[in-house]
Amino acid sequence: MSKKILFLVGDYVETLEAFVPFQALGAMGHECVAVCPDKQAGDTVRTAVHDFDGAQTYSEKPGHLFHLNGDFDGVNPAEFDALVVPGGRAPEYLRLDDRVLDVVRHFFREDKPVAAICHALQILSAAGVLTGRTCTAYAACGPEVSAAGATYEEVEPTEAVVDGNLVTSPAWPGHAKWLKAFAGVLAGAA
Template sequence: MKGAKILMLAGDFVEDYEMMVPFQALQMVGHTVHAVCPDKSEGDAVKTAIHDFEGDQTYTEKPGHNFVLNATFDEVDPADYDALVIPGGRAPEYIRLNEDVLAMVRHFDEADKPIAAVCHGAQVLAAAGVINGKQCAAYPACQPEVERAGGMYTDIAADEVTVDGQLVTAPAWPAHPKWLAAFLEVLGTQIEHRTPVAA
């Protein structure tokens, strides 16, 4: 697919890398990406959090950048989009309480459109009821939620990816290279590599 239109679901304290990197990378290869947040409009910002892995029992959390939204949640129609991206961080634990968010996620699942989620993004997938019978990677602490929603949690390294049909999931931001590559493949994006010609 060339020039896909992609929707990203955000919220305050979304994980910084998991928001910024796919938002920029997907545009870099020619896709249109609209980032939205419930109760916020185009031009509003969400705060981000940086989750890092520093040898503790769980991730550490530090302030990230402010991310400026480029579309208004109440004005987007998921039918206008070809794919969905759900970053992780703190945001998924509360945006999953929003019925409009869940309806958007269900639209992409029912229409068999590509969905990419990373880290705690699986919390939104579980709440929407779209992972029953599907393989799904997530941050390890989300394993019980994935399994209680009928998903098959894949216990993979933090830099690996799981693909089940149109669903592309990963445990955390170290998986970005493989997660984004797999998502682009599901989207049908073709990237051509050329060998430079010596002058």
């Protein structure tokens, strides 16, 4: 059954973490709507390519423009069946927006499916929705996830962690398992 899925993105969202799930879930027949605070349908956000190329942390390069197809100001989370939050640098500032945090809280309060990857857990931590949950994130976000009351599970970047309606992965190399697990959660959602 087709679901309506909200994507929360912002400038310098990780390229693959925005494009791949948006296109893959769309190809599965779901309706995907991407929004960003203070932007409208037809606007774009800049993306960043985070790569693992031998440095002690990821490197960052300019990515493609990601086109929004929804207006953040008009979003009613009650109209959506699920939420996807990509990582990158966008979560650093999106977590400072009370409206973003309220949207995230809605999905947890209503026990709707949520997929978050990499630095996206910064938003979930700031929203206060991780207490008692088990999840993963980019390793540098692990202490933040633990401080938010979650059990941080350190797994390989190619893995995913499922805790009820929450599906997380450390980074884009985990897309295959993360998206497969999220599709399973979506299929089981009422």
